[in-house]
Amino acid sequence: QVQLVESGGGLVQAGGSLRLSCAPSRRAFSSAAMGWFRQAPGKEREFVGVIGWSDGTSVYADSVKGRFTISRDNAKNTVYLQMNSLKPEDTAVYYCAASNSRGTPQYASNFAFWGQGTQVTVST
Numbered sequence: 001q002v003q004l005v006e007s008g009g010g011l012v013q014a015g016g017s018l019r020l021s022c023a024p025s026r027r028a029f030s031s032a033a034m035g036w037f038r039q040a041p042g043k044e045r046e047f048v049g050v051i052g053w054s055d056g057t058s059v060y061a062d063s064v065k066g067r068f069t070i071s072r073d074n075a076k077n078t079v080y081l082q083m084n085s086l087k088p089e090d091t092a093v094y095y096c097a098a099s100n101s102r103g104t105p106q107y108a109s110n111f112a113f114w115g116q117g118t119q120v121t122v123s124t
Contacts (some may be wrong), residue, residue, distance in 0.1 A: 011120030022096030038092035
């Protein structure tokens with residue numbers, strides 16, 4: 001069974017930065033889009049961003065545009081979420097997900113494989 005392994009979460013002060021990493025347990029997603037979602041307590045899971053595997057095109061939610069960047073290292077088969085200028089409202093569990101859909105899907109239902117989630121807490 002393929003797993004997505006996330007790392008890099010933690011506690012950071014507002015204005016700080018964190019980088020999350022996501023690596024599949026095996027090379028099963030060479031042509032898949034890789035996305036990031038987050039879920040805050042009492043809220044629904046929401047789309048953060050996605051990167052298309054074939055050409056590296058990325059799409060972001062308006063709430064993180066200009067602050068978050070998704071990148072991928074094909075050699076390491078790893079996707080990253082660089083988060084800068086973090087705000088307390090960015091506090092959530094962040095999930096990595098993989099989709100066999102072409103392009104840059106943005107709905108959770110398009111993603112068949114999910115990581116276990118990593119906590120990001122931004123303090124004031």
